[in-house]
Amino acid sequence: MTFSQLCHFNITTRIVEIHNAPWTIADQPRFSYRGLLIDTSRHYQPLRMIKGVIDGMAFSKLNVLHWHIVDTQSFPLEIPSYPKLWEGAYSPSERYTMSDAKQIVEYAQRRGVHVLAEIDVPGHALSWGIGYPSLWPSSDCQQPLDVSNEFTFKVIDSILSDFSKVFNFKFVHLGGDEVDNSCWLTTPHVRQWLNRHGLNESDAYKYFVLRAQKIAISHGYDVINWEETFNSFGKDLSPRTVVHNWLGGDVAPKVVAAGLRCIVSNQDMWYLDHLDTTWQKFYMNEPFTNITDPKQQALVIGGEVCMWGEHVDASDFEQTIWPRAAAAAERMWTPLNKLAKNPRTVTGRLAHFRCLLNQRGVAAAPLAGPGRVAPLYPASCYSQ
């Protein structure tokens, strides 16, 4: 991949050349987990588009595709054990068969990219109930998943079992973010269950997350959860949990101080759907901020930029991801002492990379300005 970026077509001599030879490159990434999240629930992404994004990841040496497959709005993935789940898809054709998923995993693997599947529980799961309404606390109160129903955990178990046949990355993501458990309190049978078990709503949240974790572990997975799980009941999490920070910049230090591994995605700097976050901010977001102890630094396994899908479908997918994700990719790959202290010094290099992406058919947006702007006026690719 690096070799391909050294090669230039000399338009005068018609020969592909490498300048400044001889090169001696000894390269390895700083972090082993360098992720990009895609969200195929808010908008379905066709297979071609997902593959195109994987290609772009390979070009920038990102190596984990965090596939946020399912959420409130739609359930597009086939679950063979529970075939009605994907009735929650937007339409009969906005779906992925298990074979499609397998194909994605293989496509990614051949490019050195792992696929981290996420099944977000217990919140963000309204779409599960389209096919199986008993997963809802009630028909008027449809999130989170019904904690009092054994069926809920049967379904989770089967989902993870089906996952394990296709998603062979050692991690699975169980979500656990933004859980508003009012429906548990207001729905009679759930309330009764809570009373019977002597649980209040946050106990129930913890119970749910931990039980889901155990199920995942029983299928051979290591578990990743969003940070609310740590913030709410950190010391009760399985110690092998990887905590996925997203809310702010002050969580990672706490996670690693507690001895847990961490992935950094603080939303103020690494959320791609925040269009006002410029590439410079993506570049400058340092995962080790306020983490100085090398033993704790070692617990930060890496970081991830997040492409949430509320306003992103096939038409603006690549434009919103690139080039800002590439700026973060360098932050995650390159040694700390080689990273630019002032992002202005890398502008030219990033512009060049952006134009390289364009030449390779990746619709990377201009650098200047916020995310996914159209170029303002006629000019060279290298100056916009």
Add this chain to the structure above:
Amino acid sequence: MHFLSLNHCMSIKNITKYMEVCHIYQLLCVISATLCAIVEGRVHGFYGSSNLPKTDLNDSLAYIWPLPKQFTHGNLTVSISPDLVLEVEGKGVIRDAFERYKKLIFKHHAKYSSSEVRENFDYDVHRLKIVVYSDDENLQLGVDESYSLYVTSGQGSSIIQEATIEANTIYGALHGMETFSQLCDFNFVTKRVELSKAPWFIQDEPRFAFRGLLLDTSRHYQPINVIKQVIDSMAYAKLNVLHWHIIDEQSFPLEVPSLPNLWDGSYTKWERYTVEDASEIVEFAKTRGINVMAEIDIPGHAESWGAGYPDLWPSATCREPLDVSKNFTFDVISSILADMRKIFPFELFHLGGDEVNTDCWNSTPHVKQWLQDHNMTAKDAYQYFVLRGQQIAIAQKWTPVNWEETFNTFKENLSPQTVVHNWLGPGVCPQAVAKGFKCIVSNQGVWYLDHLDIPWEDFYTSEPLEGIDDASHQKLVLGGEVCMWGETVDASDVQQTIWPRAAAASERLWSPRDATSTGLDTVLQRLEYFRCLLNQRGIAAAPVANEYARRPPIGPGSCYAQ
């Protein structure tokens, strides 16, 4: 917003003003998008309410875009074997196209584990048979693009089912394959590719022979891979002429071997096309049934020529139009056209001629002198320039196409072969054809893709023969073209800006007039479906229902509802 959706009227003087206004506009857009994100309380996502949108297809519609001229269908479903084979004699172009279409048709994977492989399933259709009556692979304007497509349903008969395409030329066959691919759909429940509403009997041919898309590679360089993708997407919508507006005032990206300094006018040494690149694009387009009409816009819109040869400018400080007083100017034009003749076989060649501001001719001493010596006004010189350019093209056995100002300004003095390219507004083609000129319609009020405020409905309802009732005049309207000017369009947003609105125009240009004039309710659904098809094929077509072009979807939802 008129300012912001600039047509190809971009003199250097206006750039600063344009930048300021555009910058504010873009900033507003970003602010409003960000506010939207904040208002929704969205960080990881808002909580949807109970009813998730479910989208079902209207069963009574034919989801083929553009709508075929004649078709009948039934109500049965046939399955298509994943081992579909092609039966055709020779015809490498057809075989290559078949491989491409197979990938598009069988994009979803059904085979998962051995227990799910339906090896013994008896598919209905195992073979696509294609019969092409002519060996002639010549692609020119007016080539026979007709085809017939039959898909029978079998229904209990023991005959092996096949789908059949018959066409007079390979180009008709290509269109037939495109239609066939749109009839095929992956059924997620049965895990099979199926073709519903069989049997189908389709006899199809386009209404207009010239169905174009203009691509501007001067305002922004477009990488070759992007141009190829645009060509592929044109084929999906049965557009058949790529009007390549290669050069303009901002940059000169094309190699001209006899004048190697010309491409010093490119933005950078990487933002260029070699002659091999250009030939590759022409060949690529041909295998998709698409002609490439190159444009060398003269005498205006040519400032970039002087980067390599400053003599072409009237003066160093007054750089447009090209210097009419020098023979060198016409030598350069001759050389360019001679070099380009080896690359572009299409019989039409575009010479531009639009928006010519002759101030620099009047104000530059030696040019002013030349005008006086030849007893010409600046307007006469404009005519002289255009006509001389036409003669050079005609000598290269090309038919010249010129923007409408040339017709508006000097009418019948134009070579009678001229094809007049309308763009300023409605009402021009009626006048041009009345005087015996051929005409192409691109009225900017309805068919300019860079005008983001033109909705798909306007693209769809704009009728090229509006105001032309005489049958012999109607024949002179070759067709129409949507224009993708490049001021705010580069590799990142070109497909988003072209589609889906170009598709609306493509149906207007292909399908019968009475079929496209019956009202828009069913059209919206069919266009939504086609847009989602484009997305599945990797084309970043924008949401159909947005008020402005190339905007993101307004929120989560099904492709078919946005």
